[in-house]
Amino acid sequence: MRHTLFAAVAAMSLMVAGAASAQMVHYTAKLAGPAGVKGSGDVFAMLDGKTLTYTVNYKDLTGPAVAAHFHDATAPGGNGPPIVPATVTPSxxxxxxxxxxxxxxxxxxxxxxxxxxxxxxxxxxxxxTLAKQ
Structure with missing residues (x-):
């Protein structure tokens, strides 16, 4: 009886853990500038439920970063307003x-x-542009 109960609890734990990890979505982006700009970088982001956690690496900019944020475009590749500001720090x-x-x-x-x-x-x-992984 105890083994059956233990097996049932273990199976339920695995199902709950699987459901929780199924909500996690990963996104990545390569950052680049127009011709003549040598700066570059990348974005790694994870969405867990409604919480977005992100890391942005950048290098070779023309000077210090003064602002950074996620923008919402009207279409893929388009332009749009900032929706999530980032606190600018050195990379x-x-x-x-x-x-x-x-x-x-x-x-x-x-x-x-x-x-x-x-x-x-x-x-x-x-x-x-961020791409879902």
Whole structure:
């Protein structure tokens, strides 16, 4: 009887753990600038439920990063307003944010990009669209 109960509890634990990890979604992006800009970087993000955790690595910018954020584009590859600000630090930038259902849908549809701004390129020096992994 005890072995049966133990097996049932173990099986339930595995099912709950599997369901929890099924909610985790990973996204990545390569950051690059227009021709003549040698800056580059990458974004690694994980969505667990509605909590986004991210790390952004960047290098070779024309100067210090002055702003950085996730933008929501109207279409993949398009431009849009910032939706998740990032606290600018020397590389890497790390942070967390709580997303809305609409933002999650746009992340999954490939409509979100990350942009790093510098004084020389205030509109954004390097950017990359996040892709669901």
């Amino acid at each position: 890497p930038i790390k942070g967390t944010a709580t997303l809305t259902d609409a933002q999650i849908a746009d992340f999954n549809a490939g409509k979100v990009y990350f942009n790093v701004h510098t004084a020389a390129n205030p509109g954004g020096e390097i950017r990359g």
